[in-house]
Amino acid sequence: MTKYPDTTHFTGLNAPVNLEWEVEDLPVLGDIPTDIDGAFFRAVPDFPHPPMFEDEIGLSGDGMISKFTIHEGKVGYAIRYVETDRYKLEKDAGRALFGRYRNPFTDDPSIEGRDRTVANTTPVWHAGRLFMTKEDGLGYEIDPETLQTLGRWDYFGSLKSETFTAHPRIDPETGEMFFFGYEAGGLCTDDVAYCIADKDGRLVSEQWFKQPYCSSIHDFVITEKYAIFPIFPTTANIDRLKEGGAHWAHQQELESWVGIMPRYGKVEELRWFKGRPGISAFHMINAFDDGNLIHIDLHVSDTCAFGFMREAGGIDIPQQEIGGGTMRWTIDTASDAETYEERPIGPPGDMPRLRDADQGRRHETAWYMTLNPQGGPPLPGGPVGFAFNALVEIAPDRGGMDLLGLDRGMGLNEPVHVPSRQDGHPGWLLFVVDRQVGEGDHFVSELWIVEAGNISAGPVARVPLPERMRSQVHGTWVPTEQLKQARARASA
Ligand code: V55
Ligand code: FE
Numbered sequence: 001m002t003k004y005p006d007t008t009h010f011t012g013l014n015a016p017v018n019l020e021w022e023v024e025d026l027p028v029l030g031d032i033p034t035d036i037d038g039a040f041f042r043a044v045p046d047f048p049h050p051p052m053f054e055d056e057i058g059l060s061g062d063g064m065i066s067k068f069t070i071h072e073g074k075v076g077y078a079i080r081y082v083e084t085d086r087y088k089l090e091k092d093a094g095r096a097l098f099g100r101y102r103n104p105f106t107d108d109p110s111i112e113g114r115d116r117t118v119a120n121t122t123p124v125w126h127a128g129r130l131f132m133t134k135e136d137g138l139g140y141e142i143d144p145e146t147l148q149t150l151g152r153w154d155y156f157g158s159l160k161s162e163t164f165t166a167h168p169r170i171d172p173e174t175g176e177m178f179f180f181g182y183e184a185g186g187l188c189t190d191d192v193a194y195c196i197a198d199k200d201g202r203l204v205s206e207q208w209f210k211q212p213y214c215s216s217i218h219d220f221v222i223t224e225k226y227a228i229f230p231i232f233p234t235t236a237n238i239d240r241l242k243e244g245g246a247h248w249a250h251q252q253e254l255e256s257w258v259g260i261m262p263r264y265g266k267v268e269e270l271r272w273f274k275g276r277p278g279i280s281a282f283h284m285i286n287a288f289d290d291g292n293l294i295h296i297d298l299h300v301s302d303t304c305a306f307g308f309m310r311e312a313g314g315i316d317i318p319q320q321e322i323g324g325g326t327m328r329w330t331i332d333t334a335s336d337a338e339t340y341e342e343r344p345i346g347p348p349g350d351m352p353r354l355r356d357a358d359q360g361r362r363h364e365t366a367w368y369m370t371l372n373p374q375g376g377p378p379l380p381g382g383p384v385g386f387a388f389n390a391l392v393e394i395a396p397d398r399g400g401m402d403l404l405g406l407d408r409g410m411g412l413n414e415p416v417h418v419p420s421r422q423d424g425h426p427g428w429l430l431f432v433v434d435r436q437v438g439e440g441d442h443f444v445s446e447l448w449i450v451e452a453g454n455i456s457a458g459p460v461a462r463v464p465l466p467e468r469m470r471s472q473v474h475g476t477w478v479p480t481e482q483l484k485q486a487r488a489r490a491s492a
Contacts, residue, residue, distance in 0.1 A: 001050040001096075009058040012441055013381025013411065013434055016047040017470050020064075022078035030461035032073045032449060033428060035420045038479040039144065040068040040430050040447075041123035042413075042472045043132060044079065045383075048087070049096045053106070057308055058383055060101045062087050063120030063132050063140075065147050066472070068430070068447055068463075071480065075447065075463050082132045082140050083149035085115040101308075102136050102247035104187070115152065121166035122474040126177045127201025128486030129153075130478070133166045135182070135218065144483055155203035161193035162186060166474065167219040167283075172357045175199030178227060178263060182217040188238040190214045194227060194267060209267035212257050216248055221287035222263055222360045223294055228287055229270075230296075231257040232280045234304050234313075249312035250304035252278040258340065260294065260331065273331060274339050280304040285326075285352040288362045292334035297366065297396060299350045300327045300342075305384050319385060324348045326368070328396055346394035346401060347371075350384075351414035351474075353429070365395050367415060367429060367455070376408030379436060382471040387411025387434065393455055404455040409436040416477040417452060426453035428460075432472060445469035 004010040045061025066079040081087055089111050090097050098116055099106025107116075117137025124131045124139065131139035131153055138159070141150040153164075163181035170177050177197040185191035190213060196205040211217065211229070214236045221228045233254035236247055256275035261267060282305065285297035301324030303317055304310050310317060326346035349370030354363055369388035371378060378386040389411050393402040406412060415431035429452050434445050447463040 001052065001054060004047065004050045005054045005056065007054075008380050008385055009056065010047070013379055013387060013443055013471055014058055015441055015470075017468050018046050018048050019467060020080045021467060022076070023466070024076045026075045026077060026463050026465070028073065028075060028461055028463050030449075030459065032070060032075070032461045033420075034072060035422070036070050036418050036428060036430070036449065037072075038070060038418070038477060039483060040070070040416055040475060040477055041125070041130065041144075042066040042068075042432070042475040043121055043123055044470050044472050045118065045120040046081075046470050048081070049090055049094070052096045052099045052108070055100075057101050059120075060118060061120055061470075062118045063134065065123060065132055065142050067144075067147060077465065078147055080147040082119040082142065084117060084119050084140055085152075086118060089114060100244070100246075103241050103244065105242050106244050120473065123476045124166075124168055125476050125478045125482070126168070126170060126197065127175070127199060128482070128489055129201060133164055135163060135166050135216075137163055139164050144478065144486065155197070158203045158206075159193075159195070160184070160206055160208075161195070163193075165217070165220070169220070169222045169359060170356070171222065172359050172361075178222045180217065180220060180229070182211065183214065183236070184208060188214050188236045188241065192217065192229070194229075194261075196264075207267040209270060211259070212272070213254070218282045219284050221284045221296055223287045223289045224360055225262060225289050226260050226287070226294060227263040228294070228296060229259040230281060230284065230298070231259065232304075233278060234280060234309050240312075246308065246312035248306075248309045250278075250280065250309045250315055251313055252303060252315055254278070258296070258329070258331070260333070273337075278303055283350055283352055285366045285368070286354050286358060286360070286363050288360060290362070292332055294331045294333060296329040296331070297345060297363075298327060298329070299348070299352065299368070300324050301348070305350070307385060326394065345396040347392060349388065349392060351388070353415050353417050355417055355419065355427070357419070362397075364397070365393055365426075365452075367391060367393050367417070367452070369412060369414065370403075372403070372405035375405050375410075379409065379411045379434070381411065381434075383473060387471065391415065391429070391431070391450070391455055393452070402454070402456050404450060404458065406433065410434065412448075413472040414474055416475050418477050426451070428452055429455065430477070432469060434469065434471070443468055
């Protein structure tokens with residue numbers, strides 16, 4: 001195409017910005033707590049070229065790595081493209097060469113066999129290295145200071161999997177990173193690689209297993225004892241791809257599964273529990289052990305949240321009519337039950353954020369994005385087609401919740417949590433808020449800082465941005481101490 005399509009993936013909040021820029025000192029409204037000292041990295045897909053096909057979707061945007069640097073109440077900002085093989089090939093050609101979302105059979109023949117990933121989903125920080133990840137390929141290492149792309153990350157050539165999840169889990173005590181790759185053996189294969197990198201960033205374990213069918217395993221969870229793989233019936237099919245069709249189609253009649261194995265165990269120990277047919281979840285909040293029980297908190301919907309995945313499966317349910325909720329699944333490992341219990345723990349929503357220290361442990365609270373019952377209609381835009389307009393804090397064991405609802409014409413992006421150095425202080429949440437100005441396609445964005453235990457009080461500080469911002473997917477917070485340690489190690 002010679003211009004961007006006139007679809008929701010390329011208009012309004014999703015209109016391409018395609019700008020690399022940086023600034024050292026942004027004006028701050030209010031006071032930023034001095035405890036907040038570090039970098040907020042964000043993954044922001046964008047489109048440097050019009051796509052090859054009119055029906056292209058937002059998930060194909062090239063990853064941009066964006067960074068707010070916060071120190072002594074001052075805020076700097078930078079954003080750059082991740083220079084994947086794909087980005088560089090298309091930059092040299094001056095146009096799109098890669099075709100439909102995760103379908104290499106629709107590519108320009110000149111780039112056959114080249115790495116298709118756009119590294120656009122999650123910035124991951126582990127063992128002093130920063131990666132930009134997308135589940136269809138390996139991660140790309142990024143220099144956390146300059147945001148330059150250093151290259152594809154394969155653990156010094158030792159990782160066999162062709163893919164690396166955008167949702168690894170880091171144990172807060174051992175510093176190990178637990179991760180997986182699905183379609184590990186290639187396009188539409190049912191191979192899953194389950195891996196562990198130690199606290200120093202070395203790959204110490206990679207085991208492969210077969211999932212019940214080739215599903216999109218977007219996220220997984222760990223507890224102190226287990227690794228837990230949810231399988232939902234959004235499936236890939238190589239024949240459909242060869243015909244130029246969609247990578248994913250949701251199958252409403254097919255059963256769902258949860259696979260559980262000891263996290264340091266063998267994949268042969270995986271035990272499969274069956275769930276309701278047709279359900280879907282992209283993000284899990286957390287999981288933890290409770291005697292023989294395992295609790296898993298996650299955002300479940302009755303069908304797949306992505307319209308294009310429903311459509312490919314012939315499912316005709318409008319976005320507003322999708323049912324679902326934030327649930328706690330409880331599995332009894334001591335019984336021979338083949339399924340699990342489920343109870344609601346909060347309003348429907350997505351993009352959860354947990355304290356890093358709570359990973360795999362019982363969490364008292366968690367935060368995520370939801371819809372404001374008092375707000376206007378959600379803004380069109382973002383990866384699923386609409387922007388959430390409220391932040392919620394839930395306390396699954398204690399009950400109750402706190403809500404920060406945004407006004408009409410506003411939307412928010414996934415928050416990060418920044419712990420406080422004061423004992424007992426719940427820390428802060430940082431996130432970008434987008435606001436429509438007037439009618440039409442004009443938007444402005446601000447960074448907001450709210451106190452984690454008191455989100456309904458609204459922001460303690462706001463940082464308006466001088467340029468428009470496309471929607472973020474995921475983000476991560478890295479304290480200055482860790483950036484300094486990494487720099488010292490790299491130059492040693
Ligand atoms: C998701 C995001 C993706 C993707 C597949 O949030 C799933 C879910 C930003 O890219 O390719
Ligand atoms: Fe995700």
